[in-house]
Amino acid sequence: MWLYLAVLVGLYLLRWWYLERQRVPNLTEKYVLITGCDSGFGNLLARQLDARGLRVLAACLTESGAAQLRAAASSRLQTLVLDVTSSQSIAAATAWVKGQVGDRGLWGLVNNAGIALPTAPNEWLRKEDFVRVLNVNLVGLVEVTLSFLPLVRRAGGRVVNVASILGRLAFYGGGYCPSKYGVEAFSDSLRRELRPFGVHVAIVEPGYFRTGMADERNVEALDQVWEQAPAGVRESYGQHYFESFRRTFKESLETHCNSNLSLVTNCMEHALTAVHPRTRYSAGWDARLHYIPLSYLPTALADWLLAPDLPRPAQAP
Ligand SMILES: *[C@@H]1O[C@H](CO)[C@@H](O)[C@H](O)[C@H]1NC(C)=O
Numbered sequence: 175m176w177l178y179l180a181v182l183v184g185l186y187l188l189r190w191w192y193l194e195r196q197r198v199p200n201l202t203e204k205y206v207l208i209t210g211c212d213s214g215f216g217n218l219l220a221r222q223l224d225a226r227g228l229r230v231l232a233a234c235l236t237e238s239g240a241a242q243l244r245a246a247a248s249s250r251l252q253t254l255v256l257d258v259t260s261s262q263s264i265a266a267a268t269a270w271v272k273g274q275v276g277d278r279g280l281w282g283l284v285n286n287a288g289i290a291l292p293t294a295p296n297e298w299l300r301k302e303d304f305v306r307v308l309n310v311n312l313v314g315l316v317e318v319t320l321s322f323l324p325l326v327r328r329a330g331g332r333v334v335n336v337a338s339i340l341g342r343l344a345f346y347g348g349g350y351c352p353s354k355y356g357v358e359a360f361s362d363s364l365r366r367e368l369r370p371f372g373v374h375v376a377i378v379e380p381g382y383f384r385t386g387m388a389d390e391r392n393v394e395a396l397d398q399v400w401e402q403a404p405a406g407v408r409e410s411y412g413q414h415y416f417e418s419f420r421r422t423f424k425e426s427l428e429t430h431c432n433s434n435l436s437l438v439t440n441c442m443e444h445a446l447t448a449v450h451p452r453t454r455y456s457a458g459w460d461a462r463l464h465y466i467p468l469s470y471l472p473t474a475l476a477d478w479l480l481a482p483d484l485p486r487p488a489q490a491p
């Protein structure tokens with residue numbers, strides 16, 4: 175009986191392993207557009223896919239980022255400058271990409287561009303702080319997707335959206351978590367709509383990684399937010415609370431971040447090149463073993479487990 179069960183499980187795993195490893199043919203003829211290639215995941219993915227022989231169209235925010243990437247890649251890789259918050263910039267990029275890919279269409283669209291600053295308790299922030307992040311991470315991603323979908327549909331290709339564990343659990347204030355929850359929701363509905371067209375939509379959910387998004391600039395931005403917060407808010411929380419929050423935040427950035435970005439770009443590569451891509455990829459051990467399992471717990475339990483070690487705000491009753 176047990177032996178029988180073990181053989182069945184073994185065969186199931188073998189089949190899973192085999193299906194996971196199947197790769198799409200003729201990858202060297204396929205075009206992939208990646209946003210946010212100046213640094214971090216986008217930059218590494220562009221070089222990684224270029225080395226695999228795919229035709230990479232790497233969108234950077236700055237010309238200097240684009241030039242540095244071109245210098246680090248083969249002559250097949252092409253760059254373009256794209257600001258995902260500008261409709262004009264997106265339209266120009268779409269026209270250029272259309273000219274490059276022709277009738278083959280665009281095999282892959284990787285929506286990677288994103289920002290995180292400022293992150294702070296919600297009440298310390300202004301509306302503009304939320305809007306700035308949402309405009310890049312969510313509204314920009316939606317507009318880029320809408321603009322490029324006709325080309326992706328022509329190729330029967332893939333859309334890969336970079337969300338986050340912070341799109342499954344929100345334990346920081348500011349625009350970042352809402353933007354990533356939005357990316358999850360947009361990707362889920364898009365996946366269901368595009369299935370009949372043979373287009374697959376994948377979501378990548380990285381844990382903490384050491385990218386340009388998780389460095390000391392977060393702490394500088396936090397300081398600035400605190401200085402600019404209304405006097406009433408500063409009195410409610412108090413200097414002691416702020417300093418504890420700042421210390422915890424700084425520590426988590428310094429100690430929790432994984433510097434092996436290929437854990438994330440390998441997921442993106444699988445989503446683009448596997449015959450049977452997954453719907454969701456969680457990248458990093460913190461995501462897989464801690465945050466994603468936590469996200470399935472009852473809210474009260476998750477709240478208790480995630481509660482930061484902070485003093486009570488000065489004016490808490
Ligand atoms: C792959 O490319 C070859 C040569 O260009 C072509 O003959 C073949 O049909 C392609 N295969 C697929 C599945 O597109």
Ligand SMILES: *[C@@H]1O[C@H](CO)[C@@H](O)[C@H](O)[C@H]1NC(C)=O
Pocket residue numbers: 434436437440
């Ligand atoms: C990074 O992760 C990849 C994929 O798991 C692994 O093959 C590689 O050895 C890791 N690199 C380092 C420096 O740990």
